Amino acid sequence: MTSLSKTQMIRLGLLAGGVGLLAGVAAAVMLWSMQRASALVWSVGDSSWYILAVAMAGGVLIGVTRHFGATDSVDEQIAALRDPIHIHRRKALLVGLAAVIAVAFGGAVGPEAGLLAVVAELTAAIAIFLRRSHADARIIGEAGAAGALSGFYGSPLGGAAYADDKPEAPRALLLLAGLCGLLGFLLAGRLLLAGGFHRIALPDYAQPGDGSDLLLAVVPALLGAAVGVAFLFALPAMKGLVQRFVPQAFWQPVVGGVAFGLLAALLPILRFSGHHEIGTMLEWAAAAGMATLLLLGLLKVLAAVLCLSTGWLGGAIFPLIFSGAAAGASVLAVAPGIHPSVAIAAGMSGAATAGLGRPIAAVLIMLFVVDSSLFGPICVGALCGYAGSLIAPKPEAH
Structure with missing residues (x-):
């Protein structure tokens, strides 16, 4: 990206931070909805026959979404976020629904696809509402992905690095979006999500110091x-x-x-x-x-x-x-x-x-x-x- 003036950096920084914050909140809300749906599905039981029945039902429901166009992977969604103005709204909604079903019905997958589908909708709406240029729209999309993934993983640096290894936006803006995304995720998560999501409890460990x-x-x-x-x-x-x-x-x-x-x-x-x-x-x-x-x-x-x-x-x-x-x-x-x-x-x-x-x-x-x-x-x-x-x-x- 070409060098930016101080005024442009401030403007884009406010934009990236705001989008990242909203993306983090949206990711927390989406994760909460997945958890609620999963709790409902598995409230009946977890016997072997029920596990098989739930997986089969989940496959059928996901098949319906694919029949109507839900085919994106996480990679493809991140790529689409680079041009949020042209995101197909109906397809993004179907991808989000398919991802919720995959998580709720016990699939051996993480919820990233659903989070990014919601963020795709959010960033597209922001870019259109603000009537931003194509370059600004790409930054909005990348900031949204960085904010959502940073909040979900609990790592602004990791989320920003994972969101895009060849970004249009300066990496400082993605880091800012990631920090704001984590803040938004934590604020919303404190109200919605029960228990800590990110940490994995391992036995206490003290470094020996000798390598x-x-x-x-x-x-x-x-x-x-x-x-x-x-x-x-x-x-x-x-x-x-x-x-x-x-x-x-x-x-x-x-x-x-x-x-x-x-x-x-x-x-x-x-x-x-x-x-x-x-x-x-x-x-x-x-x-x-x-x-x-x-x-x-x-x-x-x-x-x-x-x-x-x-x-x-x-x-x-x-x-x-x-x-x-x-x-x-x-x-x-x-x-x-x-x-x-x-x-x-x-x-x-x-x-x-x-x-x-x-x-x-x-x-x-x-x-x-x-x-x-x-x-x-x-x-x-x-x-x-x-x-x-x-x-x-x-x-x-x-």
Whole structure:
């Protein structure tokens, strides 16, 4: 972008900050609606037959939205936000509805798609109402994405970096939008969201100060990176199979719902994004063997792949964080001398970085997900994950 005068920067800063604040509030409201819908769906029970029935019903409902045009991934929505004036309103609403259904009906996906769909509507309305130029409209769209993702991840730096690696807006404006987005999300979340959403509670950890934790983090980081790389190879392969054997847009999420439902009925912990299920996983991880935990991590990858490849819209970061946590924790079965938090944080960072292909964004997000005392193991995981992503198909942000 060309250099801007001080007056222009102030004007754009006010615009980006205001849009980011509104996007953060909108993200919190959308997340609340997803949580309410999910609570309603699962209030009946969680028996195996009900899990399968819910997944099948979710697939049918998502199929209806796809029949009418809801086909965007998270990557495509971020790209669309660069030109918010031309966002198709009806399609954005359908994408948002499909994302709510995917989350509410237990899909192994994060809620990012729904949040961005709402922000797309918001930024388009702002750009049109203010009658901004095309360049300003792009900045509005990028600020909206940065604000929503920064609020959701609890990381202004991470959200801004993830929202767009080649932005039209100066990065300072995206950071400002991210900070305002986090503020808006926290203010609205305090009123709407029950309990903390971002933090993952791990056993208390004190850094040894001698660098030994970095060496001990290598193996769990490699295992976490491995499940992330498995995701990168499995997703395009599964998409190819789905396109070949189920070319109709309506039937893809239906078939995905059946396949995912059967898997989740056998192992209910595979439902949802995985963020809130890590605690449950850690409770029985102490008695599980290495192979069992590695299998759990791979099965979570499979669950996410089944959903994402068949049109269950959402993000992959939190499913990968769960997979990485299981892979990292598996080391504890054969090397109990490693601190559990070191192994788990390194595994989570390795898987998330491999899935994103953006080590800086992954580290910044992870620092707000777990305690900052685990910065070293997180960086080790990010290095391993990024190395793994270089040998795998290009990551997508779903």
